[in-house]
Amino acid sequence: MQRYFVSKKNDKFILTDLDLHHIKDVMRIKSNGEIICVYDNKSYLCTITYNNSAYDIKILNECDNDVELSKDVILYQAVIKNEKFDLVVQKACELGVKEIVPTIFERSVVKVDNKNIENKLNRYNKIIKEACEQSHRQLLANIRPFINLKDIKEDDDTLKIMAYENNNDKHSLKNVLSKIDNYKKIAIVIGPEGGFTIDEVNYLLSIGFISVSLGKRILRSETASIALLAIIASYLEG
Numbered sequence: 001m002q003r004y005f006v007s008k009k010n011d012k013f014i015l016t017d018l019d020l021h022h023i024k025d026v027m028r029i030k031s032n033g034e035i036i037c038v039y040d041n042k043s044y045l046c047t048i049t050y051n052n053s054a055y056d057i058k059i060l061n062e063c064d065n066d067v068e069l070s071k072d073v074i075l076y077q078a079v080i081k082n083e084k085f086d087l088v089v090q091k092a093c094e095l096g097v098k099e100i101v102p103t104i105f106e107r108s109v110v111k112v113d114n115k116n117i118e119n120k121l122n123r124y125n126k127i128i129k130e131a132c133e134q135s136h137r138q139l140l141a142n143i144r145p146f147i148n149l150k151d152i153k154e155d156d157d158t159l160k161i162m163a164y165e166n167n168n169d170k171h172s173l174k175n176v177l178s179k180i181d182n183y184k185k186i187a188i189v190i191g192p193e194g195g196f197t198i199d200e201v202n203y204l205l206s207i208g209f210i211s212v213s214l215g216k217r218i219l220r221s222e223t224a225s226i227a228l229l230a231i232i233a234s235y236l237e238g
Contacts, residue, residue: 003036069096078192093131107194159183160209
């Protein structure tokens with residue numbers, strides 16, 4: 001059944017114009033047809049009826065749909081080429097991430113043009129909405145503004161992980177995740193195509209990030225993000 005994140009006005013669920021078009025013209029859901037509406041982290045089975053250009057949504061019942069991860073996961077993803085970053089945003093949402101932070105590294109191949117940032121964030125938000133609806137999420141992931149690596153700050157209640165293949169002091173991911181119950185959140189940092197500089201590694205270590213290995217092979221930035229998020233989601237869900 002089709003699922004849509006909605007807003008609320010005068011105690012009525014409100015669809016975006018694009019979602020209404022999708023319901024009527026793409027999915028061709030007839031009047032009195034059923035849809036799932038997601039509002040305030042809850043899902044509702046609803047009927048939609050049409051009256052010319054207007055519509056009305058009626059709640060039938062609340063759905064039991066607890067699909068969110070038990071810990072908030074924040075992804076500091078290096079800025080990479082557009083189609084690859086889009087892929088990370090989509091798959092991160094499907095895997096349960098709470099927040100995505102586009103992060104600029106010294107060796108980032110893609111240079112951020114301030115003129116295009118708003119357009120990029122709008123595109124990411126569209127991908128997030130579609131991915132969260134497709135994967136039956138109860139909440140929309142959040143995309144934060146672009147930051148530089150040294151603007152990363154996380155509280156002590158956060159388990160901080162960075163995927164870094166060249167550190168001799170790297171830890172077993174399994175052992176790091178075994179401590180997860182001691183923390184409220186998980187933050188992960190994934191570097192760019194050109195990798196971390198030593199200064200960046202030392203900075204992350206100095207603010208409490210733990211270096212982990214994702215295996216014997218060197219992964220692309222987008223692969224590392226998806227792999228690590230999948231492992232964390234699997235661990236949290238048993």
